[in-house]
Amino acid sequence: MAVHVARDVDDATRAVAVDERAELIAGGTDLMVEINFGRRRPGALVAIDRVQELRGISRSGRVRVGAGVTYTQLLADDAGSAALREASRSVGSPQIRNAGTIGGNIATSSPAGDALPVLAALEATIVVRSVRGERRVPFAEWMTGPKRNGRARDEIIVAAEWESAGPKQTFMKVGTRNAMVIAVASLALVVDASRRRVGVALGSCGPTILRADRAQSFAAGVLDELGWERQAAPTETACAEFGALVASAARPIDDVRGTAAYRSHVLSVMAARALARVAVLG
Amino acid sequence: MNDVRLRVNGVARQTAVPDHESLLTTLRERLGLPGSKNACEQGECGSCSVLMDSELVCSCLVLTAGADGRAIETVESLGADGVLHPVQQAFVDAGAVQCGFCTPGLIVAAYALLRENPEPSDLEVREALSGNLCRCTGYGTILAAVQRASRAMYRR
Structure with a gap:
């Protein structure tokens, strides 16, 4: 086996188990770039892009999105998460959205992965499978560093799951243009009114996707006063305070895409707008 | 192999x-x-x-x-026996081809768009072509070509 086209997940997990050189390829939007530029030469490849059981979205109770679901699919069927739909639309271009998968984002674990702040804010669980069995990892424990995660070499990401969080959620991203851009900074805000929970997660502002715990507590306090289920706008002062708390959770660096100072500033602006936006959704 | x-x-x-x-x-x-x-x-x-x-x-x-x-x-x-596809003809007629290097990719992307969405708005054209770079035209003639192709193909 040099290149194996997997029929189903069992076939794929066996293929990566028997050949320790094997790497997985789904949409190819990350790995093929590495291959084309000679930065990686996998000794064997297992193609999982046509594994149907990875391509489903189900909403019976918990939401479950198969790892092979593309961003184009997520635009047609947003899996009940408006924030995930917004993030999906900001990914690459039509060509990239037709090929790239949510599982690829989870596997690559770039701090700039557009779907990842949304999964973090939804407190999603990542489901991985190998010939040794199935394992479920909370997203908070998934990423261990930039492009590093807890996936063992023989494990296949099969799905992401979360409890549906309702309509009060959004995703924001800043870059040099709308298409084909790696986020300079991104933010997902999820207000789960039925569970009285606020999730805030930041992309491209640290070595992993970061949560803004103090900002979450502050927003929960604002919503306690406003009413979680109501569509009522917080004061500008409250939004600005929330923005400042979100920015203080970042651990940004200067790089080719932007400075740390700009990232902190843009986070405070995005966060204030995000809170004002989601509070009136219903 | x-x-x-x-x-x-x-x-x-x-x-x-x-x-x-x-x-x-x-x-x-x-x-x-x-x-x-x-x-x-x-x-x-x-x-x-x-x-x-x-x-x-x-x-x-x-x-x-x-x-x-x-x-x-x-x-x-697209196109056969020396006859251009309407998308290709529209690119020629609109002057949407300069050096021509990006043209085949844009033709395929425009063809894919018009098959799904016969009468796209200008914003829909921009989003559909957002994954195709052209360094010559400034895109104005390309957007015009897609609208011209839409009219030619669907007679609106």
Whole structure:
């Protein structure tokens, strides 16, 4: 086996188990770039892009999105998460959205992965499978560093799951243009009114996707006063305070895409707008 | 080497490819179809755009050996016997071709758009072509060409 086209997940997990050189390829939007530029030469490849059981979205109770679901699919069927739909639309271009998968984002674990702040804010669980069995990892424990995660070499990401969080959620991203851009900074805000929970997660502002715990507590306090289920706008002062708390959770660096100072500033602006936006959704 | 069967522009093709070869290389170097252009090899420019099982993709990001059994449509499938496809004719008529390097990818992307959305708004055209770079035209004539093709194809 040099290149194996997997029929189903069992076939794929066996293929990566028997050949320790094997790497997985789904949409190819990350790995093929590495291959084309000679930065990686996998000794064997297992193609999982046509594994149907990875391509489903189900909403019976918990939401479950198969790892092979593309961003184009997520635009047609947003899996009940408006924030995930917004993030999906900001990914690459039509060509990239037709090929790239949510599982690829989870596997690559770039701090700039557009779907990842949304999964973090939804407190999603990542489901991985190998010939040794199935394992479920909370997203908070998934990423261990930039492009590093807890996936063992023989494990296949099969799905992401979360409890549906309702309509009060959004995703924001800043870059040099709308298409084909790696986020300079991104933010997902999820207000789960039925569970009285606020999730805030930041992309491209640290070595992993970061949560803004103090900002979450502050927003929960604002919503306690406003009413979680109501569509009522917080004061500008409250939004600005929330923005400042979100920015203080970042651990940004200067790089080719932007400075740390700009990232902190843009986070405070995005966060204030995000809170004002989601509070009136219903 | 991997033995691969593809349906390319309606014709069954069979070829042997190395493990890491992209579909773009296979089309250009093995199957005699140089219409898809090789520029960035990282999915940024769209000049290698093709339809794979009817979906618009960058052929540089498709692993050929993993695409066994797929149906591919390239720019060469548009127009026949010296007759341009309406999208191609619209690009000529609108002056949307300058150096021409990005043109095949844009033609395929525009064709894919108009098949799904016969009468796109200007914003829909911009979003649909957002994965294709042109460094000559400034895009104005390209947007005009897509609207011209829409009118020609659907007589609105």
